[in-house]
Amino acid sequence: MSQSIDLGFGRSAAIWSNARDRMSYERPDGHTFSLYLSGGAGTRRLDGGPDARGRPGVLCIMPQGHSSEWEITDFFEFVHLYVPDDQMRRMFAETFDRDARLMALPEVTFDDAPALALRLRQMTEAILAGGHLLAEEAMTQAIHDLFVDPRYGGMRACTISGGLAPHVRRRTLDYIETHLGETIRLQDLADIGQLSAFHFQRMFRASFGVSPHGWVAHRRVARAKSMLSGMEPIAQIASACGFSSQSHMTRAFKLGTGLTPSAYRQRQ
Structure with a gap:
Protein backbone atom coordinates (compact mmCIF):
# COMPACT_ATOMS: atom_id res chain seq x y z
CA MET A 1 0.00 0.00 0.00
CA SER A 2 1.41 3.41 -0.96
CA GLN A 3 -1.18 5.80 0.50
CA SER A 4 -4.55 5.56 2.23
CA ILE A 5 -7.28 7.77 3.66
CA ASP A 6 -9.82 7.31 6.44
CA LEU A 7 -13.34 8.21 5.28
CA GLY A 8 -15.02 7.76 8.65
CA PHE A 9 -17.55 5.19 9.92
CA GLY A 10 -15.22 2.31 9.02
CA ARG A 11 -14.91 3.40 5.38
CA SER A 12 -11.50 3.89 3.79
CA ALA A 13 -9.64 4.00 0.50
CA ALA A 14 -6.09 3.08 -0.47
CA ILE A 15 -3.78 3.10 -3.47
CA TRP A 16 -1.96 -0.21 -3.99
CA SER A 17 0.53 -1.70 -6.41
CA ASN A 18 1.55 -5.30 -7.00
CA ALA A 19 3.62 -7.46 -9.33
CA ARG A 20 4.22 -11.21 -9.67
CA ASP A 21 1.92 -12.46 -6.96
CA ARG A 22 -1.01 -14.73 -6.25
CA MET A 23 -3.87 -13.26 -4.22
CA SER A 24 -6.98 -14.74 -2.62
CA TYR A 25 -10.09 -13.05 -1.25
CA GLU A 26 -11.87 -15.37 1.16
CA ARG A 27 -15.31 -14.06 2.15
CA PRO A 28 -14.09 -10.66 3.40
CA ASP A 29 -16.17 -8.47 5.67
CA GLY A 30 -17.44 -5.39 3.89
CA HIS A 31 -17.55 -4.47 0.22
CA THR A 32 -14.51 -3.65 -1.94
CA PHE A 33 -14.45 -1.56 -5.12
CA SER A 34 -11.29 -1.73 -7.22
CA LEU A 35 -10.27 0.51 -10.12
CA TYR A 36 -7.16 -0.28 -12.17
CA LEU A 37 -5.08 2.89 -12.54
CA SER A 38 -2.16 1.61 -14.62
CA GLY A 39 -1.04 -1.74 -16.01
CA GLY A 40 -3.13 -4.81 -15.30
CA ALA A 41 -2.57 -6.85 -18.45
CA GLY A 42 -0.77 -9.44 -16.33
CA THR A 43 -3.71 -9.86 -13.92
CA ARG A 44 -6.33 -12.55 -14.37
CA ARG A 45 -8.86 -14.38 -12.25
CA LEU A 46 -8.22 -18.10 -11.68
CA ASP A 47 -11.44 -19.34 -10.08
CA GLY A 48 -13.91 -19.41 -12.94
CA GLY A 49 -14.41 -15.70 -13.49
CA PRO A 50 -14.47 -14.17 -16.98
CA ASP A 51 -11.61 -15.12 -19.29
CA ALA A 52 -10.21 -11.60 -19.39
CA ARG A 53 -7.29 -9.58 -18.14
CA GLY A 54 -7.09 -6.24 -16.43
CA ARG A 55 -6.29 -2.90 -18.01
CA PRO A 56 -6.37 0.73 -16.91
CA GLY A 57 -9.88 1.99 -16.18
CA VAL A 58 -11.62 -1.33 -15.52
CA LEU A 59 -13.69 -1.92 -12.40
CA CYS A 60 -13.96 -4.88 -10.05
CA ILE A 61 -16.56 -5.15 -7.27
CA MET A 62 -16.06 -7.71 -4.51
CA PRO A 63 -19.18 -7.81 -2.31
CA GLN A 64 -19.13 -8.94 1.30
CA GLY A 65 -18.77 -12.74 1.42
CA HIS A 66 -17.11 -12.84 -2.01
CA SER A 67 -14.30 -15.35 -2.70
CA SER A 68 -11.87 -15.23 -5.61
CA GLU A 69 -8.30 -16.11 -6.59
CA TRP A 70 -6.03 -13.99 -8.77
CA GLU A 71 -2.73 -14.38 -10.60
CA ILE A 72 -0.51 -11.34 -11.16
CA THR A 73 2.41 -11.60 -13.57
CA ASP A 74 3.20 -7.94 -14.20
CA PHE A 75 3.21 -4.62 -12.33
CA PHE A 76 -0.05 -2.74 -11.92
CA GLU A 77 -1.47 0.01 -9.70
CA PHE A 78 -5.03 0.24 -8.41
CA VAL A 79 -7.23 2.03 -5.91
CA HIS A 80 -9.51 0.23 -3.45
CA LEU A 81 -12.56 1.67 -1.73
CA TYR A 82 -13.68 -0.27 1.36
CA VAL A 83 -17.22 0.13 2.74
CA PRO A 84 -18.70 -1.90 5.63
CA ASP A 85 -22.03 -3.55 4.84
CA ASP A 86 -24.02 -1.50 7.36
CA GLN A 87 -22.64 1.76 5.95
CA MET A 88 -23.31 0.65 2.38
CA ARG A 89 -26.92 -0.12 3.23
CA ARG A 90 -27.32 3.14 5.12
CA MET A 91 -26.05 5.18 2.17
CA PHE A 92 -28.30 3.23 -0.21
CA ALA A 93 -31.37 3.78 1.97
CA GLU A 94 -30.68 7.49 2.55
CA THR A 95 -29.80 8.29 -1.05
CA PHE A 96 -32.68 6.49 -2.76
CA ASP A 97 -35.26 6.45 0.07
CA ARG A 98 -35.58 2.68 -0.19
CA ASP A 99 -35.49 -0.15 2.34
CA ALA A 100 -31.87 -1.07 3.08
CA ARG A 101 -32.76 -4.75 2.69
CA LEU A 102 -33.34 -4.14 -1.03
CA MET A 103 -29.69 -3.31 -1.63
CA ALA A 104 -27.99 -5.98 -3.73
CA LEU A 105 -24.38 -5.46 -4.73
CA PRO A 106 -23.24 -7.43 -7.79
CA GLU A 107 -19.92 -9.21 -8.19
CA VAL A 108 -18.07 -7.53 -11.06
CA THR A 109 -14.79 -8.41 -12.77
CA PHE A 110 -13.10 -6.11 -15.30
CA ASP A 111 -16.16 -4.02 -16.23
CA ASP A 112 -16.12 -0.71 -18.04
CA ALA A 113 -18.13 1.75 -15.92
CA PRO A 114 -17.02 5.27 -16.93
CA ALA A 115 -19.13 7.22 -14.41
CA LEU A 116 -18.00 5.12 -11.47
CA ALA A 117 -14.40 5.07 -12.72
CA LEU A 118 -14.41 8.88 -12.84
CA ARG A 119 -15.41 9.08 -9.16
CA LEU A 120 -12.77 6.58 -8.11
CA ARG A 121 -10.12 8.54 -10.01
CA GLN A 122 -11.26 11.66 -8.17
CA MET A 123 -10.89 9.71 -4.95
CA THR A 124 -7.36 8.73 -5.97
CA GLU A 125 -6.48 12.39 -6.48
CA ALA A 126 -7.96 13.19 -3.06
CA ILE A 127 -5.90 10.45 -1.41
CA LEU A 128 -2.71 11.84 -2.95
CA ALA A 129 -3.64 15.36 -1.82
CA GLY A 130 -4.75 14.30 1.66
CA GLY A 131 -8.23 15.74 1.00
CA HIS A 132 -10.64 13.89 3.30
CA LEU A 133 -13.72 15.91 2.36
CA LEU A 134 -13.02 15.66 -1.37
CA ALA A 135 -12.55 11.89 -1.06
CA GLU A 136 -15.81 11.55 0.86
CA GLU A 137 -17.65 13.58 -1.80
CA ALA A 138 -16.25 11.30 -4.53
CA MET A 139 -17.27 8.18 -2.57
CA THR A 140 -20.81 9.48 -2.03
CA GLN A 141 -21.24 10.25 -5.72
CA ALA A 142 -19.72 6.87 -6.63
CA ILE A 143 -22.35 5.02 -4.56
CA HIS A 144 -25.11 6.94 -6.35
CA ASP A 145 -23.60 6.27 -9.80
CA LEU A 146 -23.16 2.58 -8.96
CA PHE A 147 -26.81 1.92 -8.22
CA VAL A 148 -28.10 4.15 -11.04
CA ASP A 149 -26.17 2.07 -13.60
CA PRO A 150 -28.68 -0.37 -15.19
CA ARG A 151 -26.20 -3.24 -14.78
CA TYR A 152 -25.85 -2.74 -11.03
CA GLY A 153 -29.31 -1.73 -9.83
CA GLY A 154 -31.02 0.58 -12.28
CA MET A 155 -32.26 2.97 -9.60
CA ARG A 156 -33.79 6.23 -10.73
CA ALA A 157 -31.19 9.01 -10.63
CA CYS A 158 -31.76 11.55 -7.88
CA THR A 159 -32.69 14.99 -9.22
CA ILE A 160 -32.19 17.88 -6.82
CA SER A 161 -32.90 21.49 -7.78
CA GLY A 162 -33.38 23.27 -4.46
CA GLY A 163 -30.77 24.51 -2.03
CA LEU A 164 -30.41 24.32 1.72
CA ALA A 165 -32.87 26.05 4.01
CA PRO A 166 -31.56 29.38 5.40
CA HIS A 167 -31.16 28.06 8.95
CA VAL A 168 -29.26 25.00 7.65
CA ARG A 169 -26.97 27.27 5.61
CA ARG A 170 -26.15 29.36 8.67
CA ARG A 171 -25.55 26.36 10.92
CA THR A 172 -23.40 24.66 8.28
CA LEU A 173 -21.15 27.68 7.78
CA ASP A 174 -20.85 28.16 11.54
CA TYR A 175 -19.82 24.51 11.90
CA ILE A 176 -17.20 24.85 9.17
CA GLU A 177 -15.67 27.97 10.73
CA THR A 178 -15.62 26.39 14.20
CA HIS A 179 -14.00 23.16 12.98
CA LEU A 180 -11.77 24.56 10.22
CA GLY A 181 -8.63 23.29 11.95
CA GLU A 182 -9.99 19.74 12.18
CA THR A 183 -10.99 16.98 9.76
CA ILE A 184 -14.45 17.94 8.48
CA ARG A 185 -16.61 15.00 7.44
CA LEU A 186 -19.28 15.27 4.75
CA GLN A 187 -21.60 13.11 6.85
CA ASP A 188 -21.21 15.46 9.83
CA LEU A 189 -22.21 18.40 7.64
CA ALA A 190 -25.15 16.46 6.22
CA ASP A 191 -26.33 15.60 9.73
CA ILE A 192 -26.77 19.32 10.48
CA GLY A 193 -29.66 19.43 8.02
CA GLN A 194 -30.75 15.82 8.63
CA LEU A 195 -29.96 14.97 5.02
CA SER A 196 -28.15 12.16 3.26
CA ALA A 197 -24.58 12.99 2.29
CA PHE A 198 -25.55 12.78 -1.39
CA HIS A 199 -28.50 15.16 -1.08
CA PHE A 200 -26.53 17.54 1.13
CA GLN A 201 -23.62 17.96 -1.26
CA ARG A 202 -25.99 18.61 -4.19
CA MET A 203 -28.03 21.14 -2.18
CA PHE A 204 -24.89 22.82 -0.83
CA ARG A 205 -23.63 23.39 -4.37
CA ALA A 206 -27.03 24.81 -5.36
CA SER A 207 -26.87 27.23 -2.40
CA PHE A 208 -23.22 28.30 -2.59
CA GLY A 209 -22.10 27.55 -6.15
CA VAL A 210 -19.27 25.25 -5.03
CA SER A 211 -18.97 21.84 -3.41
CA PRO A 212 -18.49 21.53 0.37
CA HIS A 213 -14.84 20.69 -0.31
CA GLY A 214 -14.45 23.79 -2.47
CA TRP A 215 -15.94 26.02 0.23
CA VAL A 216 -13.81 24.54 3.01
CA ALA A 217 -10.65 24.80 0.89
Missing part, protein backbone atom coordinates in the same frame (compact mmCIF):
# COMPACT_ATOMS: atom_id res chain seq x y z
CA HIS A 218 -11.40 28.49 0.24
CA ARG A 219 -11.96 29.21 3.93
CA ARG A 220 -8.77 27.39 4.93
CA VAL A 221 -6.72 29.40 2.45
CA ALA A 222 -8.34 32.61 3.73
CA ARG A 223 -7.42 31.74 7.31
CA ALA A 224 -3.89 30.82 6.26
CA LYS A 225 -3.50 34.19 4.53
CA SER A 226 -4.42 36.03 7.70
CA MET A 227 -2.04 33.91 9.80
CA LEU A 228 0.87 34.39 7.40
CA SER A 229 1.07 38.04 8.44
CA GLY A 230 2.54 36.80 11.73
CA MET A 231 5.71 34.88 12.50
CA GLU A 232 4.25 31.42 13.14
CA PRO A 233 6.01 28.62 11.19
CA ILE A 234 4.20 27.61 8.01
CA ALA A 235 3.92 23.99 9.16
CA GLN A 236 2.05 25.13 12.28
CA ILE A 237 -0.22 27.35 10.20
CA ALA A 238 -1.02 24.38 7.95
CA SER A 239 -2.05 22.31 10.96
CA ALA A 240 -4.09 25.15 12.49
CA CYS A 241 -5.99 25.60 9.22
CA GLY A 242 -6.86 21.92 8.86
CA PHE A 243 -4.46 20.96 6.08
CA SER A 244 -3.10 17.43 6.30
CA SER A 245 0.48 18.63 5.78
CA GLN A 246 2.52 21.66 4.80
CA SER A 247 2.71 20.37 1.22
CA HIS A 248 -1.09 20.00 1.17
CA MET A 249 -1.41 23.63 2.25
CA THR A 250 1.14 24.74 -0.35
CA ARG A 251 -0.83 23.07 -3.17
CA ALA A 252 -4.15 24.52 -2.02
CA PHE A 253 -2.66 27.96 -1.35
CA LYS A 254 -1.00 28.18 -4.75
CA LEU A 255 -4.21 27.04 -6.44
CA GLY A 256 -6.16 29.75 -4.62
CA THR A 257 -3.69 32.64 -4.80
CA GLY A 258 -1.12 31.82 -7.47
CA LEU A 259 1.62 32.02 -4.83
CA THR A 260 3.24 29.65 -2.38
CA PRO A 261 2.73 30.50 1.31
CA SER A 262 6.38 31.56 1.57
CA ALA A 263 6.10 33.88 -1.42
CA TYR A 264 2.85 35.33 -0.08
CA ARG A 265 4.45 36.01 3.32
CA GLN A 266 7.40 37.80 1.70
CA ARG A 267 4.99 40.20 -0.02
CA GLN A 268 3.34 41.21 3.25
Whole structure:
Protein backbone atom coordinates (compact mmCIF):
# COMPACT_ATOMS: atom_id res chain seq x y z
CA MET A 1 0.00 0.00 0.00
CA SER A 2 1.41 3.41 -0.96
CA GLN A 3 -1.18 5.80 0.50
CA SER A 4 -4.55 5.56 2.23
CA ILE A 5 -7.28 7.77 3.66
CA ASP A 6 -9.82 7.31 6.44
CA LEU A 7 -13.34 8.21 5.28
CA GLY A 8 -15.02 7.76 8.65
CA PHE A 9 -17.55 5.19 9.92
CA GLY A 10 -15.22 2.31 9.02
CA ARG A 11 -14.91 3.40 5.38
CA SER A 12 -11.50 3.89 3.79
CA ALA A 13 -9.64 4.00 0.50
CA ALA A 14 -6.09 3.08 -0.47
CA ILE A 15 -3.78 3.10 -3.47
CA TRP A 16 -1.96 -0.21 -3.99
CA SER A 17 0.53 -1.70 -6.41
CA ASN A 18 1.55 -5.30 -7.00
CA ALA A 19 3.62 -7.46 -9.33
CA ARG A 20 4.22 -11.21 -9.67
CA ASP A 21 1.92 -12.46 -6.96
CA ARG A 22 -1.01 -14.73 -6.25
CA MET A 23 -3.87 -13.26 -4.22
CA SER A 24 -6.98 -14.74 -2.62
CA TYR A 25 -10.09 -13.05 -1.25
CA GLU A 26 -11.87 -15.37 1.16
CA ARG A 27 -15.31 -14.06 2.15
CA PRO A 28 -14.09 -10.66 3.40
CA ASP A 29 -16.17 -8.47 5.67
CA GLY A 30 -17.44 -5.39 3.89
CA HIS A 31 -17.55 -4.47 0.22
CA THR A 32 -14.51 -3.65 -1.94
CA PHE A 33 -14.45 -1.56 -5.12
CA SER A 34 -11.29 -1.73 -7.22
CA LEU A 35 -10.27 0.51 -10.12
CA TYR A 36 -7.16 -0.28 -12.17
CA LEU A 37 -5.08 2.89 -12.54
CA SER A 38 -2.16 1.61 -14.62
CA GLY A 39 -1.04 -1.74 -16.01
CA GLY A 40 -3.13 -4.81 -15.30
CA ALA A 41 -2.57 -6.85 -18.45
CA GLY A 42 -0.77 -9.44 -16.33
CA THR A 43 -3.71 -9.86 -13.92
CA ARG A 44 -6.33 -12.55 -14.37
CA ARG A 45 -8.86 -14.38 -12.25
CA LEU A 46 -8.22 -18.10 -11.68
CA ASP A 47 -11.44 -19.34 -10.08
CA GLY A 48 -13.91 -19.41 -12.94
CA GLY A 49 -14.41 -15.70 -13.49
CA PRO A 50 -14.47 -14.17 -16.98
CA ASP A 51 -11.61 -15.12 -19.29
CA ALA A 52 -10.21 -11.60 -19.39
CA ARG A 53 -7.29 -9.58 -18.14
CA GLY A 54 -7.09 -6.24 -16.43
CA ARG A 55 -6.29 -2.90 -18.01
CA PRO A 56 -6.37 0.73 -16.91
CA GLY A 57 -9.88 1.99 -16.18
CA VAL A 58 -11.62 -1.33 -15.52
CA LEU A 59 -13.69 -1.92 -12.40
CA CYS A 60 -13.96 -4.88 -10.05
CA ILE A 61 -16.56 -5.15 -7.27
CA MET A 62 -16.06 -7.71 -4.51
CA PRO A 63 -19.18 -7.81 -2.31
CA GLN A 64 -19.13 -8.94 1.30
CA GLY A 65 -18.77 -12.74 1.42
CA HIS A 66 -17.11 -12.84 -2.01
CA SER A 67 -14.30 -15.35 -2.70
CA SER A 68 -11.87 -15.23 -5.61
CA GLU A 69 -8.30 -16.11 -6.59
CA TRP A 70 -6.03 -13.99 -8.77
CA GLU A 71 -2.73 -14.38 -10.60
CA ILE A 72 -0.51 -11.34 -11.16
CA THR A 73 2.41 -11.60 -13.57
CA ASP A 74 3.20 -7.94 -14.20
CA PHE A 75 3.21 -4.62 -12.33
CA PHE A 76 -0.05 -2.74 -11.92
CA GLU A 77 -1.47 0.01 -9.70
CA PHE A 78 -5.03 0.24 -8.41
CA VAL A 79 -7.23 2.03 -5.91
CA HIS A 80 -9.51 0.23 -3.45
CA LEU A 81 -12.56 1.67 -1.73
CA TYR A 82 -13.68 -0.27 1.36
CA VAL A 83 -17.22 0.13 2.74
CA PRO A 84 -18.70 -1.90 5.63
CA ASP A 85 -22.03 -3.55 4.84
CA ASP A 86 -24.02 -1.50 7.36
CA GLN A 87 -22.64 1.76 5.95
CA MET A 88 -23.31 0.65 2.38
CA ARG A 89 -26.92 -0.12 3.23
CA ARG A 90 -27.32 3.14 5.12
CA MET A 91 -26.05 5.18 2.17
CA PHE A 92 -28.30 3.23 -0.21
CA ALA A 93 -31.37 3.78 1.97
CA GLU A 94 -30.68 7.49 2.55
CA THR A 95 -29.80 8.29 -1.05
CA PHE A 96 -32.68 6.49 -2.76
CA ASP A 97 -35.26 6.45 0.07
CA ARG A 98 -35.58 2.68 -0.19
CA ASP A 99 -35.49 -0.15 2.34
CA ALA A 100 -31.87 -1.07 3.08
CA ARG A 101 -32.76 -4.75 2.69
CA LEU A 102 -33.34 -4.14 -1.03
CA MET A 103 -29.69 -3.31 -1.63
CA ALA A 104 -27.99 -5.98 -3.73
CA LEU A 105 -24.38 -5.46 -4.73
CA PRO A 106 -23.24 -7.43 -7.79
CA GLU A 107 -19.92 -9.21 -8.19
CA VAL A 108 -18.07 -7.53 -11.06
CA THR A 109 -14.79 -8.41 -12.77
CA PHE A 110 -13.10 -6.11 -15.30
CA ASP A 111 -16.16 -4.02 -16.23
CA ASP A 112 -16.12 -0.71 -18.04
CA ALA A 113 -18.13 1.75 -15.92
CA PRO A 114 -17.02 5.27 -16.93
CA ALA A 115 -19.13 7.22 -14.41
CA LEU A 116 -18.00 5.12 -11.47
CA ALA A 117 -14.40 5.07 -12.72
CA LEU A 118 -14.41 8.88 -12.84
CA ARG A 119 -15.41 9.08 -9.16
CA LEU A 120 -12.77 6.58 -8.11
CA ARG A 121 -10.12 8.54 -10.01
CA GLN A 122 -11.26 11.66 -8.17
CA MET A 123 -10.89 9.71 -4.95
CA THR A 124 -7.36 8.73 -5.97
CA GLU A 125 -6.48 12.39 -6.48
CA ALA A 126 -7.96 13.19 -3.06
CA ILE A 127 -5.90 10.45 -1.41
CA LEU A 128 -2.71 11.84 -2.95
CA ALA A 129 -3.64 15.36 -1.82
CA GLY A 130 -4.75 14.30 1.66
CA GLY A 131 -8.23 15.74 1.00
CA HIS A 132 -10.64 13.89 3.30
CA LEU A 133 -13.72 15.91 2.36
CA LEU A 134 -13.02 15.66 -1.37
CA ALA A 135 -12.55 11.89 -1.06
CA GLU A 136 -15.81 11.55 0.86
CA GLU A 137 -17.65 13.58 -1.80
CA ALA A 138 -16.25 11.30 -4.53
CA MET A 139 -17.27 8.18 -2.57
CA THR A 140 -20.81 9.48 -2.03
CA GLN A 141 -21.24 10.25 -5.72
CA ALA A 142 -19.72 6.87 -6.63
CA ILE A 143 -22.35 5.02 -4.56
CA HIS A 144 -25.11 6.94 -6.35
CA ASP A 145 -23.60 6.27 -9.80
CA LEU A 146 -23.16 2.58 -8.96
CA PHE A 147 -26.81 1.92 -8.22
CA VAL A 148 -28.10 4.15 -11.04
CA ASP A 149 -26.17 2.07 -13.60
CA PRO A 150 -28.68 -0.37 -15.19
CA ARG A 151 -26.20 -3.24 -14.78
CA TYR A 152 -25.85 -2.74 -11.03
CA GLY A 153 -29.31 -1.73 -9.83
CA GLY A 154 -31.02 0.58 -12.28
CA MET A 155 -32.26 2.97 -9.60
CA ARG A 156 -33.79 6.23 -10.73
CA ALA A 157 -31.19 9.01 -10.63
CA CYS A 158 -31.76 11.55 -7.88
CA THR A 159 -32.69 14.99 -9.22
CA ILE A 160 -32.19 17.88 -6.82
CA SER A 161 -32.90 21.49 -7.78
CA GLY A 162 -33.38 23.27 -4.46
CA GLY A 163 -30.77 24.51 -2.03
CA LEU A 164 -30.41 24.32 1.72
CA ALA A 165 -32.87 26.05 4.01
CA PRO A 166 -31.56 29.38 5.40
CA HIS A 167 -31.16 28.06 8.95
CA VAL A 168 -29.26 25.00 7.65
CA ARG A 169 -26.97 27.27 5.61
CA ARG A 170 -26.15 29.36 8.67
CA ARG A 171 -25.55 26.36 10.92
CA THR A 172 -23.40 24.66 8.28
CA LEU A 173 -21.15 27.68 7.78
CA ASP A 174 -20.85 28.16 11.54
CA TYR A 175 -19.82 24.51 11.90
CA ILE A 176 -17.20 24.85 9.17
CA GLU A 177 -15.67 27.97 10.73
CA THR A 178 -15.62 26.39 14.20
CA HIS A 179 -14.00 23.16 12.98
CA LEU A 180 -11.77 24.56 10.22
CA GLY A 181 -8.63 23.29 11.95
CA GLU A 182 -9.99 19.74 12.18
CA THR A 183 -10.99 16.98 9.76
CA ILE A 184 -14.45 17.94 8.48
CA ARG A 185 -16.61 15.00 7.44
CA LEU A 186 -19.28 15.27 4.75
CA GLN A 187 -21.60 13.11 6.85
CA ASP A 188 -21.21 15.46 9.83
CA LEU A 189 -22.21 18.40 7.64
CA ALA A 190 -25.15 16.46 6.22
CA ASP A 191 -26.33 15.60 9.73
CA ILE A 192 -26.77 19.32 10.48
CA GLY A 193 -29.66 19.43 8.02
CA GLN A 194 -30.75 15.82 8.63
CA LEU A 195 -29.96 14.97 5.02
CA SER A 196 -28.15 12.16 3.26
CA ALA A 197 -24.58 12.99 2.29
CA PHE A 198 -25.55 12.78 -1.39
CA HIS A 199 -28.50 15.16 -1.08
CA PHE A 200 -26.53 17.54 1.13
CA GLN A 201 -23.62 17.96 -1.26
CA ARG A 202 -25.99 18.61 -4.19
CA MET A 203 -28.03 21.14 -2.18
CA PHE A 204 -24.89 22.82 -0.83
CA ARG A 205 -23.63 23.39 -4.37
CA ALA A 206 -27.03 24.81 -5.36
CA SER A 207 -26.87 27.23 -2.40
CA PHE A 208 -23.22 28.30 -2.59
CA GLY A 209 -22.10 27.55 -6.15
CA VAL A 210 -19.27 25.25 -5.03
CA SER A 211 -18.97 21.84 -3.41
CA PRO A 212 -18.49 21.53 0.37
CA HIS A 213 -14.84 20.69 -0.31
CA GLY A 214 -14.45 23.79 -2.47
CA TRP A 215 -15.94 26.02 0.23
CA VAL A 216 -13.81 24.54 3.01
CA ALA A 217 -10.65 24.80 0.89
CA HIS A 218 -11.40 28.49 0.24
CA ARG A 219 -11.96 29.21 3.93
CA ARG A 220 -8.77 27.39 4.93
CA VAL A 221 -6.72 29.40 2.45
CA ALA A 222 -8.34 32.61 3.73
CA ARG A 223 -7.42 31.74 7.31
CA ALA A 224 -3.89 30.82 6.26
CA LYS A 225 -3.50 34.19 4.53
CA SER A 226 -4.42 36.03 7.70
CA MET A 227 -2.04 33.91 9.80
CA LEU A 228 0.87 34.39 7.40
CA SER A 229 1.07 38.04 8.44
CA GLY A 230 2.54 36.80 11.73
CA MET A 231 5.71 34.88 12.50
CA GLU A 232 4.25 31.42 13.14
CA PRO A 233 6.01 28.62 11.19
CA ILE A 234 4.20 27.61 8.01
CA ALA A 235 3.92 23.99 9.16
CA GLN A 236 2.05 25.13 12.28
CA ILE A 237 -0.22 27.35 10.20
CA ALA A 238 -1.02 24.38 7.95
CA SER A 239 -2.05 22.31 10.96
CA ALA A 240 -4.09 25.15 12.49
CA CYS A 241 -5.99 25.60 9.22
CA GLY A 242 -6.86 21.92 8.86
CA PHE A 243 -4.46 20.96 6.08
CA SER A 244 -3.10 17.43 6.30
CA SER A 245 0.48 18.63 5.78
CA GLN A 246 2.52 21.66 4.80
CA SER A 247 2.71 20.37 1.22
CA HIS A 248 -1.09 20.00 1.17
CA MET A 249 -1.41 23.63 2.25
CA THR A 250 1.14 24.74 -0.35
CA ARG A 251 -0.83 23.07 -3.17
CA ALA A 252 -4.15 24.52 -2.02
CA PHE A 253 -2.66 27.96 -1.35
CA LYS A 254 -1.00 28.18 -4.75
CA LEU A 255 -4.21 27.04 -6.44
CA GLY A 256 -6.16 29.75 -4.62
CA THR A 257 -3.69 32.64 -4.80
CA GLY A 258 -1.12 31.82 -7.47
CA LEU A 259 1.62 32.02 -4.83
CA THR A 260 3.24 29.65 -2.38
CA PRO A 261 2.73 30.50 1.31
CA SER A 262 6.38 31.56 1.57
CA ALA A 263 6.10 33.88 -1.42
CA TYR A 264 2.85 35.33 -0.08
CA ARG A 265 4.45 36.01 3.32
CA GLN A 266 7.40 37.80 1.70
CA ARG A 267 4.99 40.20 -0.02
CA GLN A 268 3.34 41.21 3.25
